Amino acid sequence: MTSDNTAIIRKIKKLKKEKNAVILAHLYQDLEIQHAADFCGDSFELAKKARSTDAENIIFCGVSFMAESAKILNPEKHVFIPRKDAGCRMADMITKDDVLKLKEKHPSAAVVCYINSSADTKSVCDMCVTSSNSLKIIKNMKENEIIFVPDKNLGSYIAKQLPEKKFHFFNGFCPVHNNIKLEELKKAKELHPGSLVLVHPECRPEISDAADFVGSTSAIINFVKESNEKSFIIGTEKAIVEKLTEECPEKDVFLIADHVVCRNMKLTSLEDLLYTLEDLDDEVILPDGVMISARTCLDNMMKAGSAK
Numbered sequence: 436m437t438s439d440n441t442a443i444i445r446k447i448k449k450l451k452k453e454k455n456a457v458i459l460a461h462l463y464q465d466l467e468i469q470h471a472a473d474f475c476g477d478s479f480e481l482a483k484k485a486r487s488t489d490a491e492n493i494i495f496c497g498v499s500f501m502a503e504s505a506k507i508l509n510p511e512k513h514v515f516i517p518r519k520d521a522g523c524r525m526a527d528m529i530t531k532d533d534v535l536k537l538k539e540k541h542p543s544a545a546v547v548c549y550i551n552s553s554a555d556t557k558s559v560c561d562m563c564v565t566s567s568n569s570l571k572i573i574k575n576m577k578e579n580e581i582i583f584v585p586d587k588n589l590g591s592y593i594a595k596q597l598p599e600k601k602f603h604f605f606n607g608f609c610p611v612h613n614n615i616k617l618e619e620l621k622k623a624k625e626l627h628p629g630s631l632v633l634v635h636p637e638c639r640p641e642i643s644d645a646a647d648f649v650g651s652t653s654a655i656i657n658f659v660k661e662s663n664e665k666s667f668i669i670g671t672e673k674a675i676v677e678k679l680t681e682e683c684p685e686k687d688v689f690l691i692a693d694h695v696v697c698r699n700m701k702l703t704s705l706e707d708l709l710y711t712l713e714d715l716d717d718e719v720i721l722p723d724g725v726m727i728s729a730r731t732c733l734d735n736m737m738k739a740g741s742a743k
């Protein structure tokens with residue numbers, strides 16, 4: 436870490452105490468942002484943390500749907516995102532009207548949305564899920580017919596494991612994970628023979644099928660930490676490789692292909708975070724109707740996700 440960064444992080448830590456703020460950072464954020472945060476996690480962990488914090492102000496370092504979810508779960512708190520222009524290309528692929536059309540086509544199906552969707556999209560869905568809890572939640576749902584939006588890759592991964600349920604998908608995907616090709620996986624295995632391949636379920640089905648382990652970002656991190664193996668090829672965002680390299684120096688961790696980087700996740704800088712804390716201006720605000728309906732969808736996930 437440079438001395439400039441150390442000085443900024445010191446200022447950030449002082450200010451967050453003065454302003455009664457908590458900093459939450461997604462695991463795909465640059466490591467310097469994660470070093471300044473109070474808590475780092477995947478979408479489900481951050482949603483739980485956002486709900487349990489006592490702080491009056493939540494600074495969410497991630498992309499916009501995450502800050503929206505934090506606001507929906509904490510309507511009485513002030514939520515800020517250092518870069519309002521940090522969107523999610525998958526979340527932007529679907530609108531509320533697309534969901535309404537699918538509902539019209541399949542009226543008996545329950546609508547499950549991946550948390551990587553806008554508050555507006557969530558407002559017309561029955562249940563929200565993340566990559567870490569989706570299988571358990573959908574398995575336990577009473578409905579046998581499911582409309583799953585927006586990620587067709589995560590949807591097919593779940594559907595394969597729940598043949599007793601009928602699924603309808605939307606043609607959405609995460610361009611960062613969807614761009615990983617089978618040839619790249621094979622090349623990475625040739626370059627690093629003997630390595631285990633761990634991938635995120637947002638990857639294409641042929642990538643998940645060829646992997647040794649498929650799981651959420653947190654599940655991938657835990658797998659590497661707990662494994663007796665020494666070498667791993669990672670099929671998810673580059674920051675996970677950087678984090679594992681930092682936290683498990685005794686292991687060899689390789690990115691499956693150089694392009695697996697989410698540009699929106701990299702927009703936030705330490706300066707953006709500092710200025711957000713200094714100003715506490717331009718908080719996340721959502722229309723009341725969207726807040727109420729999207730909250731039901733997220734609350735359903737929190738209840739179902741915690742159920743045994």
Ligand code: SF4
Binds near residue numbers: 524609612697699
């Ligand atoms: S990695 Fe993909 S799903 Fe995650 S924020 Fe970036 S575009 Fe969205």
